[in-house]
Amino acid sequence: MSGTFxxxxxxxxxxxxxxxxxxxxxNLRHATHTIRAKRAVAVSELDDWAALREAGxxxxxxxxxxxxxxxxxxxxxxxxAGGVVHWAADADEANRIVVELVRATGESEVVKVKSxxxxxxxxxxxxxxxGIHAYETDLAELIVQLGKDRPxxxxxxxxxxxxxxxxxxxxxxxxxxxxxxxxxxxxxxxxLAEAARLHLREKFLRAKVGVSGxxxxxxxxxxxxxxxxxxxxxxxxxxxxxxxxxxxxxxxxPTWRDLEVFLQTLPRSSTAERMNPxxxxxxxxxxxxxxxxxxxxxxxxxxxxxxxxxxDEVGRQALRCIRCSACLNVCPVYERAGGHAYGSVYPGxxxxxxxxxxxxxxxxxxASLPYASSLCGACYEVCPVAIDIPEVLVHLRERIAxxxxxxREGNKAVLKPxxxxxxxxxxMRAARWAFGHPGALRTGQRLASRTRRFHPRTLPGPGRAWSxxxxxxxxxxxxxxxxxxxTQGGKDVPK
Amino acid sequence: xxxxxxxxxxxxxxYPDTGRAVVKLLTRLGxxxxxxxxxxxxxxxxxxxxxxxxxxxxARHFSDVFAEYEAIVTPSGSCGAMVRELYPRMGxxxxxxxxxxTLATTLAPVVPKTYELTEFLVDVLGVTDVGxxxxxxxxxxxxxxxxxxxxxGDRPRRLLQAVRGLELRELPxxxxxxxxxxTFAVKNPDVSAAMGLDKVxxxxxxxxxxxxxxxxxCLMHIGGTMTRLSTDMRPxxxxxxxxxxxxxxxx
Numbered sequence: 179m180s181g182t183f184x185x186x187x188x189x190x191x192x193x194x195x196x197x198x199x200x201x202x203x204x205n206l207r208h209a210t211h212t213i214r215a216k217r218a219v220a221v222s223e224l225d226d227w228a229a230l231r232e233a234g235x236x237x238x239x240x241x242x243x244x245x246x247x248x249x250x251x252x253x254x255x256x257x258x259a260g261g262v263v264h265w266a267a268d269a270d271e272a273n274r275i276v277v278e279l280v281r282a283t284g285e286s287e288v289v290k291v292k293s294x295x296x297x298x299x300x301x302x303x304x305x306x307x308x309g310i311h312a313y314e315t316d317l318a319e320l321i322v323q324l325g326k327d328r329p330x331x332x333x334x335x336x337x338x339x340x341x342x343x344x345x346x347x348x349x350x351x352x353x354x355x356x357x358x359x360x361x362x363x364x365x366x367x368x369x370l371a372e373a374a375r376l377h378l379r380e381k382f383l384r385a386k387v388g389v390s391g392x393x394x395x396x397x398x399x400x401x402x403x404x405x406x407x408x409x410x411x412x413x414x415x416x417x418x419x420x421x422x423x424x425x426x427x428x429x430x431x432p433t434w435r436d437l438e439v440f441l442q443t444l445p446r447s448s449t450a451e452r453m454n455p456x457x458x459x460x461x462x463x464x465x466x467x468x469x470x471x472x473x474x475x476x477x478x479x480x481x482x483x484x485x486x487x488x489x490d491e492v493g494r495q496a497l498r499c500i501r502c503s504a505c506l507n508v509c510p511v512y513e514r515a516g517g518h519a520y521g522s523v524y525p526g527x528x529x530x531x532x533x534x535x536x537x538x539x540x541x542x543x544x545a546s547l548p549y550a551s552s553l554c555g556a557c558y559e560v561c562p563v564a565i566d567i568p569e570v571l572v573h574l575r576e577r578i579a580x581x582x583x584x585x586r587e588g589n590k591a592v593l594k595p596x597x598x599x600x601x602x603x604x605x606m607r608a609a610r611w612a613f614g615h616p617g618a619l620r621t622g623q624r625l626a627s628r629t630r631r632f633h634p635r636t637l638p639g640p641g642r643a644w645s646x647x648x649x650x651x652x653x654x655x656x657x658x659x660x661x662x663x664x665t666q667g668g669k670d671v672p673k
Numbered sequence: 674x675x676x677x678x679x680x681x682x683x684x685x686x687x688y689p690d691t692g693r694a695v696v697k698l699l700t701r702l703g704x705x706x707x708x709x710x711x712x713x714x715x716x717x718x719x720x721x722x723x724x725x726x727x728x729x730x731x732a733r734h735f736s737d738v739f740a741e742y743e744a745i746v747t748p749s750g751s752c753g754a755m756v757r758e759l760y761p762r763m764g765x766x767x768x769x770x771x772x773x774x775t776l777a778t779t780l781a782p783v784v785p786k787t788y789e790l791t792e793f794l795v796d797v798l799g800v801t802d803v804g805x806x807x808x809x810x811x812x813x814x815x816x817x818x819x820x821x822x823x824x825x826g827d828r829p830r831r832l833l834q835a836v837r838g839l840e841l842r843e844l845p846x847x848x849x850x851x852x853x854x855x856t857f858a859v860k861n862p863d864v865s866a867a868m869g870l871d872k873v874x875x876x877x878x879x880x881x882x883x884x885x886x887x888x889x890x891c892l893m894h895i896g897g898t899m900t901r902l903s904t905d906m907r908p909x910x911x912x913x914x915x916x917x918x919x920x921x922x923x924x
Binding site: 189190193194197198203491492510511514515548549550551552553554555556558559569572574575576577578579580602603606607609610612613614616619623626641643644646647648649650651653654656657658659661662663667668 | 680682684685686687688689690692693696697700706707708710711712713714716718719720721722723724725726727728730731734762766769817818821822848849850852853854855856857858859860861862863864865866867868869870893894896897898900901
C-alpha cells in the first residue's frame with residue numbers, strides 16, 4: 179500500500195497522541211455522533227433493511243466466488259464500449275501504468291475525484307515523482323492535500339479538522355496551487371465551500387486528464403459508477419478528454435440490476451441520505467464532439483493483495499466492503515484514536531481487518547491493528563453487507579499470535595508467530611494449564627486470598643497499563659468454590 | 674429443575690458474592706442449583722486474544738463438566754456468548770482444518786442449554802418479578818456481549834423494573850462499549866481508559882446510586898475507574914440486586 183504511511187508506530191502508540199488531543203477528540207466525537215444518529219434514522223425508514231443487507235452480502239459473496247469469470251466479462255464489456263483495460267498486480271505496476279498513460283497525453287496535471295484505491299497505491303506521490311501534479315477535487319480531499327496531511331476517514335477524510343483549521347489551511351495554501359482564497363475568508367461553511375468551488379473550477383476547466391475511482395463496476399455492461407455529494411465527480415468524469423479509472427477488482431458486480439441493492443444501502447449507511455446527490459455512470463468512450471464524456475477511457479484494475487485475501491476463507495469477507503464508513507462512525511475505538519492511528523488509507527474497524535490482509539502482518543502497525551478493538555460488535559451490527567468484523571479480527575489475532583497458513587502473491591506459506599508475543603503466549607499456556615487442572619486453580623485462588631492484604635493496587639510490567647488509570651478489585655477472603663464446598667451452596671450454614 | 678451454575682473463573686476468584694447471589698435467587702425461585710467443582714474457564718480470553726488452539730482443551734473440559742445437566746446458567750453475558758456463539762464456530766474451524774467433527778460433536782450438547790442469568794429467568798422460568806426489593810436509584814449498562822452477542826434485549830431492564838423500591842434511570846450512550854474488552858484493556862490502555870471514563874461520566878450524569886450490569890468483567894473496569902475518580906456511585910452485578918429481599922442488610 180501507500181508509502182505515505184511507512185514507518186507508522188504501532189496502533190497503541192499512535193492512539194496515545196490522539197487520545198490526549200482534546201481538539202481532535204472533540205472534532206471526532208461531534209462528527210461521528212452526528213452521523214451515527216442520522217444513519218440510524220435513515221436505516222429505520224426502510225422496513226426491508228435486513229433483507230437488503232442480506233441481499234448485498236449474497237451478491238458480493240457470489241461475485242467474489244466467481245470473480246475470475248466476472249472480471250473477464252467486465253474486460254470484454256469495457257473493451258466493446260471503446261475502453262482499454264489494464265491489469266496491475268501491485269501498487270508499483272498500477273502506478274507505472276497510470277504514469278505512462280498520463281505521459282502519453284503530454285499533460286503535466288490531472289484532476290482527481292476521490293479514489294481510495296489511488297491513495298492505497300500512493301498514486302499522487304508516484305505522479306509527482308514523474309513531474310505530474312494531481313489535484314484532489316473532493317472538498318475533504320482538497321483540505322487534506324492542501325494541509326499536507328493524511329486522510330483519517332473513508333468518507334470524510336478531513337473529519338479530524340474543524341472549520342477554523344480549514345480556514346487557516348485555505349488562506350495559507352490555496353495561492354501556492356492556483357486561485358488564492360478570498361480576502362478576509364471566515365470559517366462559515368458557505369464561505370469555505372465557495373472558496374473551494376472557485377479554486378477548483380479553474381482546475382476542472384483546464385484539465386485534459388481525469389483520474390477516478392469507482393464504487394461499482396458492472397460486468398455485463400462495462401459500466402463504472404461513482405456516487406458522490408458535491409458534483410466534483412461529475413466534473414472530473416465529463417470534462418477531461420482522457421479518463422483513467424483506477425479500481426480494485428473486488429468492486430465488480432455482475433449485473434446492472436444488482437445496483438438497486440447498493441444504491442439503497444450505501445447512501446443510507448454512509449451519509450444517512452436516502453439517495454446520494456450525484457450518481458455518475460460511464461461506459462467506455464464517447465465519440466461525438468458534442469457529447470459529454472471522455473474520448474479515451476482506461477480502466478486500471480488493481481489486485482494489490484486482493485486475491486491473496488480472497489484465498490482466506492474467514493478473512494475474505496472484508497472484500498465485501500462497499501466503503502460506506504458506517505463502522506467507523508459507530509466504533510468507540512476509532513472515535514478516541516482517530517483515523518491516523520490506523521496507519522492506512524482504510525482506518526477504523528474495516529481498516530483493522532483490511533490493511534493487515536492486503537499488506538500482510540509483518541510490519542509493527544499491521545501486527546497491532548487486529549488488536550485495536552474491544553470486540554464490542556457495533557461495527558458488525560451496522561455493516562450493510564454484514565461483514566463480521568469481530569470474527570475476522572480474532573482470526574487475524576490468531577495469525578499473529580500463533581502463526582498459520584497464508585497466501586502471499588499467490589503462493590501458500592506458513593507464517594511463524596509474530597515477535598513480541600512470547601511472554602503472552604507463555605502466560606496463555608500457563609493459564610490454560612491451570613484451568614485444565616481445577617486443583618491447581620484452587621491452590622492459586624487460595625494463595626491469592628491468603629496474601630490479599632499484601633496485594634498492591636497497582637501492578638508492575640504490562641499490568642501497569644491497567645492500574646495507571648483504574649483501581650484493581652480487592653481479592654475476596656474466600657473464593658466461591660471454597661464457600662460452596664464449606665456450605666454446600668449455603669445449605670449447611672445459616673445465612 | 675436442576676441446573677448447573679457456571680460461575681466463570683473471574684467471578685469465582687474475584688466476585689464470589691455474585692455467585693452466592695445467583696444461588697440464593699435461583700433457590701428462592703425453586704430451582705435446584707449445583708456447582709460442579711471441576712469447572713474452570715470457558716476459554717474466552719484465549720480465544721479472543723488469538724490463541725484458539727489453547728482455548729480448545731478448555732472448551733472440551735467445559736463440555737465434559739456440564740454436558741449432563743438440564744441447563745447451564747451463567748451470570749456473565751460475555752462467557753455465555755463464548756459458549757453459545759463461539760463454541761459452534763470453533764467446531765466449524767476444526768472441521769475446516771481437516772480435523773473432523775470431533776470437536777463440533779463434543780461441544781454441541783452444551784451450546785443450546787447454556788443461558789445467561791437474565792435470559793434463564795425470563796425465557797426458561799418465565800418470571801420478570803423475582804420478588805426482589807432494592808431501594809436505590811439504578812442505571813443499567815447493557816454490556817456488548819449481552820447486548821449484541823446474546824441479544825438479551827430488554828430482559829434485564831424488565832427484571833429491574835419489577836424490583837420493588839428500585840428506580841431505574843436511563844444511561845446516556847448505554848449501548849456504547851465501556852472499553853474493557855478483555856486483553857484490549859491492557860494492549861490499548863489509553864483508548865480503553867478513555868472509553869471507561871466516558872462511560873463513568875455518562876453514568877454519573879444520571880445521578881443514580883448504582884450502576885448495574887450483567888457482567889463483572891465490565892463492572893471491574895468501570896468500577897476501577899469509579900474508585901480512581903472517587904465517584905460516589907457503586908458498580909453492582911444484577912444478580913445481587915435480584916437476590917436482595919426486604920429487610921436485608923444490603924437493602
